[in-house]
Amino acid sequence: MSDANDFDVEFRGITKRFGDVAAVNNVDLQVRKGEFLSLLGPSGCGKTTSLRMIAGFEQPDEGELLIGGKDAVGIPPYKRDVNTVFQSYALFPHMSIIDNVAFGLKQRGVNKSERRAKANEALELVQLSHRADDRPTMLSGGQQQRVALARALVMNPRVLLLDEPLGALDLKLRKEMQFELKRIQEHVGITFIYVTHDQEEALSMSDRIAVMSHGVIEQLDEPRAIYDNPKTAFVASFIGxxxxxxxxxxxxxxxxxxxxxxxxxxxxxxxxxxxxxxxxxxxxxxxxxxxxxxxxxxxxxxxxxxxxxxxxxxxxxxxxxxxxxxxxxxxxxxxxxxxxxxxxxxxxxxxxxxxxxxxxxxxxxxxxxxxxxxxxxxxxxx
Amino acid sequence: MTVDTAVPTPEATTSGVGRRRSFKPRYPAWLALPSLAYQIIFFIGAMSILVAFSFATQTGFNQITYGFSLEQYKQVLDPTYLGIFARTLAMAAGGTILTILVGYPVAYWMARYLGNNKLIALLLIIVPFWTSFLIRTYALKIILDSHGYLAQTLHVDLMYSAWAVGIGLVYNYLPLFILPVFSSLERMDWTLIEAANDLSAKPFSAFRQVTLPLTLPGFVTGALLVFIPMTGEYVIPAILGGGKFVFIGNVIGDAFNSAQNPPFGSALAISLMLALSVFVVIYILVATKEERFGS
Structure with missing residues (x-):
């Protein structure tokens, strides 16, 4: 039995219901420090609900949720050491790019010169320093996506949650961003939990993949093992x-x-x-x-x-x-x-x-x- | 309050060899003439009469001598009337603040939490507007009256107080505030609030830094939409204030009706209009900001 502190996020028998439907059904999951873990499955499999519980936007009905070894149930999103990259980017339209990126640091009371410096550093990481003073609507989808990533990374969270972040991009850009995301994850060393329905995305970037269906994890393993040794017919048919x-x-x-x-x-x-x-x-x-x-x-x-x-x-x-x-x-x-x-x-x-x-x-x-x-x-x- | 100046029609975009967007007007300009004529005759016409009145002098009972006299405006600057101006603006400002306090939470709740019932709630808010303003104010008087329900059962006697006038103002103008605020809150992307919370902003902080600035144009529209007519109000202070809280509207009404002094009434009305123009300029400056965010 390993120590709870080995895991950045841990689900212990977590269930979340919406009405009569269990979106997540008695799930156990242990996310290792610094890994790139994908939650992969078709829509309605419970992957986004799982992510939203880690972010704090939803609370589990049953079970224990640990973040950094500590009980996180009932803790609001603004007190959690996790940050999210939203599918719709959710950039603040009335703020410049640099203000968007510095927003979180401002909430934490970081002084202006320091937060600008850190925000600039984060923008450099995603190669967008030159657009710092523009408004989000002036940027392309791929650029907005990178701003959303910088805005979350600048907080230096324990875990970064990514909710189908490449879903709205065209194929070519998606391939570039897959490469880019993996590079950034290796550079910053933060644990990434990545929600996707795209098996290729999951296979190419993840250290481990949790294939989900109907609120349960069908198989959790390394990409190669998932592909070569699927344990269930669902996993076998969903991957490849x-x-x-x-x-x-x-x-x-x-x-x-x-x-x-x-x-x-x-x-x-x-x-x-x-x-x-x-x-x-x-x-x-x-x-x-x-x-x-x-x-x-x-x-x-x-x-x-x-x-x-x-x-x-x-x-x-x-x-x-x-x-x-x-x-x-x-x-x-x-x-x-x-x-x-x-x-x-x-x-x-x-x-x-x-x-x-x-x-x-x-x-x-x-x-x-x-x-x-x-x-x-x-x-x-x- | 976005201004759609250059939206090409579908025909304009698909026709033509080069498919170049055509911004040329599609209909002859003279089609606007009937509306323009109406505006000129009834709006500018009436305004011109008011302006002419305000520079005229009262020379006897129902006798007006036209000219260019600043006599009426000098009278407007009399401390008595300046005091009434100040009170009118203060009461209207107070009424606007009360309307915001009552209306904003309602609009927010409707826009964010009502889902498919939004339209029903909207209807319930608009329906009272379909009855006469005067009748609604008299109905309110029955509630606020010293022998009425509020005073007898709860021992809250507000009749003929500033509060009664305030309640009357809020009650009558509330929908005018709720509608624009609701419409701008309805277009709000609530994922932005999740994003703000995710980035360590507490709920009120997220509201102040994200929701409020994004819905400010609707907020300002609503506030001015109630503030401006409140300054011209004369029915509510008369019925619920019992003559103790005279608005400039009452003085204007008296000048025209009982005192038979249209020049002075006109001067008061034009002074009020000039004062309100300041607020309208503020409105235009704030409301046009929305264009920069897109919608």
Whole structure:
């Protein structure tokens, strides 16, 4: 058991209800000092409510909330050592950029020359010193975003909360800001809690990601582990693309398991599995290898028919029909495949294969969903 | 109070090869003539008569000699009338402050906490305005009367006091203050208050530094909208003040009606107008500030 002071923020069984709906449902969470933690999930998953409880804008109905090891329940936002970067920026329109950035220091009674110096320093960090005397409306969205960041950072908080801060920016600017945010976080060393529904944003910046759904944390882990070893079907489908197969576990020993996912589709994977149970198996499209003209089927080798083929420039995306009737998506890197793959046409017979580390066991299938999920589903993320 | 001077119409932006914005007027200017004629005849006309009256002299019963005499204005500067001017402005200022104290919290509550019921509340505030001003003031007199409910049950007898006049002023002018303040508070982005609290500002401090400056134009509009007509008030002081708190409006009314001295009444009215112009200039200076924030 680690000491509470190791964590900048800690949730202990926190529940927050709005009417009958539990927006956050009995959540435990420990945010380490200095880490970049993302709360990732679709809208309504409870990520923003969690953030607002840390900021003090909402109070939990149940559970304990600790900030810096101290009970924070009931403490108003203006007394908390956390600051927020709002999705809408929330810059004060009647104040200049420098006054916006210096606002918090002014509330703390820092004298004018010192707060101007600190505000200027913060503006330098976000490369906006030259706009210090302008009004927020004169700045572009990306610049306003950086002012909002400077305004929060200048307070040197224990934790910086970011509520989908890049949501309103266009794609190119968003990519630049992702890089910029990570650079700044490493520079200042402050704990960042970052709320987003964009898996790519979370994967590229975070030290750890908490994937949320329906008010609970489905999985909390490093980005690579979240991607490579999703623990639930929700996490597997929300992060990246995933093919799902359903079948019965036919063998499970010596750290290997086999699932019969329909006629001609024996799937073998690594790990433990519950024998004779119906389970969900995930296969990432990029882990599948398509080879033309092969007749050797076997474990993790399936004969299939190409349904469609799409060039994505550097990649080719195939949709193939398995002998079981299910369709799955396979993505091949054009630089790494046999040139013959380029010539595969829809209707061709091909072999789809994968190595034993590719299949992911994503939990048991309950009786209700088992009836209609014999075919695999294709999940694509925006 | 933003001034939309150059909003192009959709047609103007989409037509034309270069899609250049056209700021040219789309309708001939003479279409404004009927309204202008009305303004000239009834507004400027009446004002001109007042100005002419104020420089005239009363030469006998219902006898006016026109000319350029400053006689009436000299009389206005008499300490008696200056005192009434001062009292009028003081009472109107007091009434305005009371109106702000009563109206601002109501407008704030409506704008921030009422959600979908805002319009119902707005209606409830406007509905009394649909009854006659005079009838409402007499109704208020029944409440404030020494034999009325307030005096008999709560032993608060305010009748014919400065407070009665103040209550009458607030009651009658409150909607004129609430409406503009509500409309500017309604456009307020409350995330800014969360941001201020997040940046260590306590609730009142956040209000003072963020809400108040951002809604100041509505606040000033409301304050002047009640202050200016209050200075010209004569019904409320007559009914609720029992003649003890004479406003300049009462003196003007008397000059025209009972004293039959239109030149003096006109001089008083024009002096009052000049004094109020000062406040209007302040209003314009503050209200046009909003343009710089955008809305």
């Amino acid at each position: 693309e995933m093919n799902f197969l359903t079948g019965t576990v036919t063998s499970a020993n010596d750290g290997h398991w086999t699932v019969d996912a329909g006629v001609g589709v024996p799937v073998q994977g690594v790990g433990a599995a519950p024998l004779n149970e119906q389970v969900k198996v995930g296969l990432r499209p990029e882990r599948l290898v398509i080879t033309p003209n092969s007749d050797e089927a076997g474990t993790n080798r399936v004969l299939s028919t190409v349904l469609s083929k799409m060039y994505l420039g550097d990649q080719i995306q195939f949709v193939v029909t398995l002998p079981s009737g299910a369709t799955i998506v396979a993505i091949e890197q054009r630089a790494s495949v046999d040139p013959a793959t380029d010539n595969i046409k829809p209707g061709d017979r091909v072999t789809v294969s994968w190595d034993a580390h590719a299949p992911l066991l994503l939990g048991m299938v309950d009786a209700q969903t088992a009836n209609n999920s014999d075919t695999s589903t294709i999940q694509e993320k925006p």
